[in-house]
Amino acid sequence: MLGNLTSAITIYINENRFNGKIPPSLGNCQNLILLDLSSNNLTGTIPKEILGLSSLSIYLDMSNNFLTGSLPSEVGHLVNLAELSASGNKFSGEIPITLGSCATLLVLNLGSNEFQGTIPQSLENLRGLEEIDLSGNNLSGHIPQFLGKLTFLKHLNLSHNDFEGELPKEGVFLNTSGLSILGNDKLCGGISQLHLPACLKKKAQSSRGILAPKVIIPVACALAFICALSCFIVGRSMLKKSKAVFVTSPSYKDWKSVSYFELVESTNGFSVDNLIGSGSFGSVYKGVLPSDGTIVAVKVLNLQQPGAFKSFIQECKTLSSIKHRNLLKIITACSSIDNHGNDFKSLVFEYMVNGSLDMWLHPKDNEESESKRLSLIQRLNIAIDVASALDYLHHHSEASIVHCDMKPSNVLLDEDMVAHIGDFGLARFLLEASDNPSQSQTMSAGLRGSIGYIPPEYGMGGQVSTLGDVYSFGALLLEMFTGKRPTDDMFGDHLSILQFTAMAMPDHVMDIVDPSLLVIEREDEDTTNDDSNDNDIQENKLQNIKIAAWSNEEAWRNVLVSVIQIGLSCTAISPGERMHMNVVVNKLNGIRNSYLNLE
Template identity: 60%
Template sequence: MNFLSSLANCTSLEVLGLARNHFGGELPSSIANLSIKLQRFTVGENLIHGSIPIGIENLVSLYSLGLEGNYLSGNVPAVIGKLQKLEGLYLNVNRFSGSIPPFLGNLTRLTRLFMEENRFEGSIPESLGNCQNLQNLNLSSNYLNGSIPKQVIGLPSISISLVMSHNSLTGSIPLEVGNLVNLGELDLSQNKLSGGIPSSLGSCVSLERLNLEGNELVGTIPESLKNLRGIEELDLSSNNMSGVIPEFLSKLLFLKRLNLSYNDFEGEVPGEGIFSNASAISIIGNDELCGGIPDLHLSACSKKKQEKPLKLKVIISATIAVVFSIVSILCSIAIIRMGKKSRKKSSKAPLSEERQAGMSYSEIVKSTDGFSAENLIGSGSFGSVYKGTLSGDGKTVAIKVLNLEQQGASQSFIDECDTLRSIRHRNLLRIITACSTIDHQGNDFKCLVFEFMSNGNLDKWLHPKADEQDQKKRLSLIQRLNIAIDIASALDYLHHHCETPIVHCDLKPSNVLLDEDMTAHVGDFGLATFLLESSRNPSKNEVVSATLKGSIGYIPPEYGMADQVSVLGDVYSFGILLLEMFTGKRPDDEMFIDDLSIHKFVAMALPEHAMNVIDPTMLEEEENDDNEANEDEIEEKAIIRNSNAQANANRIEECVISAMRIALSCSSRAPGKRMTMNLVVNKLHDIRDSFLRSKNRS
């Protein structure tokens, strides 16, 4: 960046745009000599490291400063607070640390402040409430704690987006959130927020996206949310909310995605509106729900026996002679006892408490039809997986039967049980029960019973057999992005949101299961490792030996040098998996010989030849979306498609290149150069959202 010193003589320079290149090194102190008329200075998405030079305070005319997507570190210097004309400040996706500086409140002209994906810690300063023109604020994916200041969340000027997700914020959501009447997006997910959803949130009538997932919220869904008539996406999953699902949610005409999974909701699921589309809602993990459309596969709602009307009882008691009063009392007691028995029976969950506590060997044999070949759906290192049907409620499950003659199978069973009992996430395969007993010959028998994933594993979709290569076994570009986000979200949860961080150690396509909505669930925790404090802190003596945990092609190179297990090992496996998803090639493909690997194969192709190395089937799916259109609509779409062919190609290419760059970063041989999974999740979300927005515009 030293060439910047040569621009000191450009005294009329107003715009200097250097973003999206390969500039490296540090920002030189010579930027202090740039024109005082400079209004826009952008160096985002380069390879710049170091700190922000103090001399930047001389650029007093700046209204836009873009430093995003670099490797800048250290504290944000106080001199930034002197740039009084700043309207846009982009510090996101760097390595800034320390607290969010209170002096940012001096920048009263700010409309856009982006600080996500850094290492900021401490509380959010109340002084940000002085930025009375702020429209877009993103503080996500940092290490922030404490409560959300009411001065900030109550800023009525914030109208585009307010994102504070993936931090450790605590306390309740302030009532002042109701001031955001023009806000389009509110994302407070993946924090530690408690209390109920404030009824004042119903005043945010312009909300299109509301995400409160992954907190500790309690109580019911407030009736005031019926005022959010323009809401398109609502995610309240993974909280502790309860009560019935309110009927008004079915009346929200623009609602396209609703996630209420992993709460304690009960009662009947509505059948109209968004609830008539099983692919648009998620309600798993609420064991007391019933009814709804057949596609939800919930049990029917039981009607409790009606007790005699109180009025009738009064009449009877008034007319019956005293001599029969004892008989009446006895009858009443009998009726009450019968009512209790009836209620107790009707309140049982689809899986009884007895079954949840464990299934017998006989039940396992019966459910799999004697472990028949027709029910065999897969096999792995330590056993086989069968499709089973539970006798009690007819629920379809997947049963993993351990081959105890295989060395390590018993320990794998114990490890998987230890792991699965302590985790719960929408993108992790949910265990129903376990069985450890003896078979009819007196031999040890162990199995795990999971939710059945109707679309099998990802490996079968990426690499279908010759007789399966039809339309049903192809994944579109957007499907691959969604699956990648699901997998990344699961790993982010394991690495950063469990009480004791967990390393999966065996991430590969065959361990990623797809449900009927093509939502991905990471499974097979037989090699998972709890990351103890000693293994997280290299300064301590104890380490967790890697012992080559994983599968060939996905094992991080440092494990081969007896390095310790770490979350960055999972990141490497994810990077290889992501490359496989976009190229359609396995990491051990026969083309990868000598020093050529799937990582190097893609790295050499980017960016100019990215489209030459991708799996072409995902582009066929992107173009094949007219199945239900009439002839006029198809012709009209064909005209539009032809006129925008180059724009569409550019849109797809940009998306693919961005995703592959993340994959390359994750699969770097040097662990220190790999992204953390919380950053990966956010970057993939941005790529997908940008792709969908440009697709909708075209």
């Protein structure tokens, strides 16, 4: 029956009591990007037909079943796959060298099986690997040096195998929190924190060596028994812990099925006329789905751009696990082959009629400037929308999420000018427990985000955190009310947007606010009744714009001062001095209520 779901893009049947064999007919589902069969009672071997599904790109999860036999060499056909999990089964034989063909693999989990032999050298080709789990097998030989050269590898679990020899001293092997080598008693060397014995050079044995077995063998047997018992206890506790961490998985059940050719049709062949924007990893086109007439935004990934595939996987995972009125809604994803035989990956979103906040804050020409003016209440509403979305991501989603790239071009406005945060290609889940969740580390931070909005601690190798998002929001808030980008030409080594606004506070706040905030449109009925004099018409049009004369200027100044103070607080150099987003939401709502009471 499952084989008849030829249009399905996801099959998600984990944590049930299905038994029997995996049906080879699943190979008919040529549009699948995700297949999750984990935590059932499935038996038998993996059908080669499934491993021929080159469309699989997000993950293939067969973990925690009773599958047997070897991992077929056809696994190398999964060249688009990001995550392969086959842990907790009874697979045996050697790890196939063809895995080295899965160049886009980010996570490889083959733990708790019966694999034998060595770690294949071909895994050296998987440069993007972030996690490897080969624990609880019967693997032997030396741990290859290339594992320490995988730049992005942050978690490596080789525990409870039979590895021997000297442990490498670079890359992940320098990170004791990301490395596990328990239960490999023949290992030596490594960094001192691992407390492994020193590696002995091969020398001529002393004469006592002949008698040593009489003493060593009984002692070794006793130690082996103690070690085996300890490993069993530790292994069970680790298994329980790992299951506890991943109790929830992304749900793609509501996603529509859409093919490459439907997207071509909907965007007029990805026509330049349909192009509505471009970013670091691809271009966005306006389209109309032929199946139901839905107007959509189609984000097409440029897979030649380094990190684009990783961005695609991350955005799929993030958007499938969150739901909020101020987050851009994803409709579906498409992973296929284009008409030239090249890999094609895209994300399909709700279309936002009013474009990005960036377009409204920084119109490109005079005509656009006339039509795109945001009032004070609109800016407050948008700021509250963005803050509410970040508050949800940080404090109310299943796992705390850091957006990592907050800026005006990633804030999109619908027909009612309600703001929606988009572009989660850099987002990170905070899965690790911490006494201070806002400071939980997800992975090496590096420079994540866009210049002008990146918190200073990221530039110094600090941790990715929710407080990093708070800094980016603060920079965005200052930009919204001053009309100046953090990268404006007026800012340099001696002046930043933070200093620019701080120096004006509070007495000169009116000198730094966006001039368009001080401009209002005044309709002049006379211009519609007198068409005879062109000069009069032009003069009347000019008079339609004037500096606003407020009845209570002091109250308006207080509103603007309060907003900018929040922006400055959010952009404090020390993360600990920044507001959390739930506090920001409450304060902005209070300011808006004060503004409305002035009306």
